[in-house]
Amino acid sequence: MSLKAQLEAIIYATETPITLDQMTALVKESIVAEGVSDEAEIKSRVRSTLQELVGAYDAADHGIEIREVAGGYRMSTKPEQHEVVRSFAKSLKPPIRLSLPALETLAVIAYKQPVTVPEINDIRGVDSGGVIGTLLDRKLITTGGRKQVIGRPILYKTTKEFLMRFGLKDVNELPSMEEFEKLVAESFQAELMPAESAAQSSEVSEVASPEVALSHETSASAQQDASSESNPEVEKAG
Numbered sequence: 157m158s159l160k161a162q163l164e165a166i167i168y169a170t171e172t173p174i175t176l177d178q179m180t181a182l183v184k185e186s187i188v189a190e191g192v193s194d195e196a197e198i199k200s201r202v203r204s205t206l207q208e209l210v211g212a213y214d215a216a217d218h219g220i221e222i223r224e225v226a227g228g229y230r231m232s233t234k235p236e237q238h239e240v241v242r243s244f245a246k247s248l249k250p251p252i253r254l255s256l257p258a259l260e261t262l263a264v265i266a267y268k269q270p271v272t273v274p275e276i277n278d279i280r281g282v283d284s285g286g287v288i289g290t291l292l293d294r295k296l297i298t299t300g301g302r303k304q305v306i307g308r309p310i311l312y313k314t315t316k317e318f319l320m321r322f323g324l325k326d327v328n329e330l331p332s333m334e335e336f337e338k339l340v341a342e343s344f345q346a347e348l349m350p351a352e353s354a355a356q357s358s359e360v361s362e363v364a365s366p367e368v369a370l371s372h373e374t375s376a377s378a379q380q381d382a383s384s385e386s387n388p389e390v391e392k393a394g
Contacts, residue, residue, distance in 0.1 A: 159183060159187065159201065160208060162183050163179055163183065163202070163205060163209055164209055166179055166182060167179075167222055168231055170230060172228070172230070172320065173227065173228025173229055173320065175227060175228045176199070176203060176206065176229075179202055179206070179229075183202060187202075209222060210222045213231075218234070219234060219237050220233055220234065220237075221234050223323065224325050225319060225324065225325055226316045226325070226326075227316070232323060254290070254294075255290075257280075257282070257284070257286075258287040258290050261284045261287045261288065261291065262291055262296060263333070263336055264280060264284075265297055265312050265313065265314060266318070266327060266330060267330065267336075269311075269312065269314060269327070270300040270311035270312060270313045271311065271312055271313075272303055272309040272310065272311055272312070273285055273288060274309060276288075276312075294317075295317040296314065296315060296318045296321065297312050297313065297314055298312070298314075298315045299311065299313075300313040314327065
């Protein structure tokens, strides 16, 4: 089996982004069998073959691509295929949703990290303590030490899981705050309108609690695992 085919199979089968070092360790034996023993040369060969593979999938006749995400590589759908993939994912299982306050809090942490709860409260204008626990449970945020001020409040930042859910290489790939706010507003309206229609038809007087799908990326795990957030990029899983 060629080195390119091995790397392709590994990336296809992985559930989480796999690093260059991990791939090198997995294919090292076959490269050594070809007479290459220098560690630097082995890694260089893997890196160059990986780039060839990335370039091959970048062709227009492929609906998926190999992207560098959260420090590793994975297969995911191309942006132009997001709508059809999102429709397919929604037809399988409804995603676990984040409330609008949770999305707002996550956005503040993503763009202002590391940030404390009092700082988040000042930006949002309301108490965010309750949704912090939800975001911690979802592993979208984590603690990042304490701020060196009176009271030494805990600092919060996004996690590798956050990057994976949103299909980002790092936080520098986040869209502008304006784009993110527009995305949240559109998602909020899309979820709110069906809820209002259902309430009116059944003459329910209570107002439904609006929830918003975390819809920047759609991962394959969202289709296979009920604990995953909606994500327009669906990675191939073996």
